[in-house]
Amino acid sequence: MPAESGDGLDRVRAAASARDLTIEIRERPVANSLPEAAQLLGIAPAGIVKTLVVKRSDDTFLFALVPGDRSISWPKLRAVVGVNKLQLPDPQRALDATGYERGTIVPIGSSHDWPIYADDRIVGQRIAMGAGAHGYSLFVHADDLIAAYGATVADISQEAG
Template sequence: MQDAATAHGLTIEIRERPKANSLAEAAELLGILPSGIVKTLVVKRADDTYLFALIPGGRSISWPKLRALVGVNKLRLPEPELALAATGYERGTIVPIGSSTEWPIFADESIVGRRIAMGAGSHGYSLFVEADDLIAAYGATVADISVPETPRD
């Protein structure tokens, strides 16, 4: 992971983090707002290629917005084994940095200008990086691709 970050000119910080039972708990453990935790979601296209969607905590993918941006009619979250095969990372640890394949990245515009926490490639760790540096290093597309999560009862 560090080698991949260095190869892209990125400065990252990896911190050990105890298991959290919620987004709010994870944010509290890291000393940041929940929106500062960014999920890296692997999204499968109909042609069996993938992309990464970077979505901040408290928000979820807007499928209509992402499909329109990508220019396709069908996108979906793959099964865990397909996500692992596509990235080399298990769900819950996925990050574009060091992925076994450098899939295109689509970042929600709300992460711009922020220091963010992400998966770090293995359970029990979080990776911190400047979102703008990550976006620039990987040529990510920045757009409005999320909606507020619906509260669960």
């Protein structure tokens, strides 16, 4: 059963506060695509970072943070993680792993602190990402997020398409 929007937002705020991470949460109309969300927020699609929950073969997970105009490079991510197999879980497993529904997933306030792998293209950027609830976006300085969670920074993306 999905959490109420306030629950997700409250978890995000509490987790950010616990790590002294400065975030800004903005309400926005529901978007039907990432480019539409970027337009609503007045930023480039690359400024929205997709938080992807990735399942390992041992049934543990990780977060991959990828710029909105790019996609995961599976060979690059597998090499950085040091495994032969990774996959995207179905929506229910993603919810079970994070406490967030797809489209709202963010490492901040996740029900489990899975390791974070951030694409090196987000370094030095103020980024937007899911906020734990539909109809909201979270803004954070990527470097602060990376530091607060001890994320691994590497080239893990490729051109979308």
